[in-house]
Amino acid sequence: MPLIHLTTFIEAPVQKVFDLSRDISWHEKSMKHTGEKAVAGVTMGLINLGESVTWKAKHVGKQRYLTMKITEMQAPNNFTNEMTKGDFKSIKHQHFFKSIENGTLMIDLFEFKTPYGVVGSLFNQLYLTNYLKRLLELRNKQLKEAAERH
Numbered sequence: 001m002p003l004i005h006l007t008t009f010i011e012a013p014v015q016k017v018f019d020l021s022r023d024i025s026w027h028e029k030s031m032k033h034t035g036e037k038a039v040a041g042v043t044m045g046l047i048n049l050g051e052s053v054t055w056k057a058k059h060v061g062k063q064r065y066l067t068m069k070i071t072e073m074q075a076p077n078n079f080t081n082e083m084t085k086g087d088f089k090s091i092k093h094q095h096f097f098k099s100i101e102n103g104t105l106m107i108d109l110f111e112f113k114t115p116y117g118v119v120g121s122l123f124n125q126l127y128l129t130n131y132l133k134r135l136l137e138l139r140n141k142q143l144k145e146a147a148e149r150h
Contacts, residue, residue: 002129004110008140012147014099017106018076020147021095022047030142031135034058041067049073052084060131068093089113106143108136 010017020026023046024038038044040054047053052069066086073079076097083091089112096107114120114128 001111001113002124004108004129004133004136006108006110006133006136006140008106008108008144009103010106010144010147011103012150014097014104015076016150017104017143017147018079018097019046020143021097021106022070022079024053026143026146027139030139031057034135039065047081049079054085060128066091087115089115104147106140108140110136 024042025044028036028038034057036055036057038053039056041052042048043053047070049070049072052067054065054067056063056065058064064087066088067084068081068091069084071080071082072094078094078096080092080094082093091110091112093111094109096109098105098107110132112132114124116123
């Protein structure tokens, strides 16, 4: 199962970074290039423990729907969202936030499984893992800029 591990330093308080990371409206803005839109569940504001959001977006040349649920949360230190419906076999995205002297260390652990056995595994190695890593890096860059701007 592929694992993407990213660490991002943000010069902003941990609570601000935590809240921005689970802000549905902000997420839509950060993924505007994919046309990502919340279409069901929590569709604006902050998502909380036990709540779900269904995203509609164009990825890898196709319109897709993905429902994610917040399965764990300890504010403002971490939260986990997991896929409950979508094209993947599974997705688990853990978000960790550590307050440090001059800001926040944000850590993403993103695990996923694709269907289609060997073909899916080959697609992961050749394309999908790098595609998803770039999406997360772009989101984190934009989150860093937004949190540090205010």
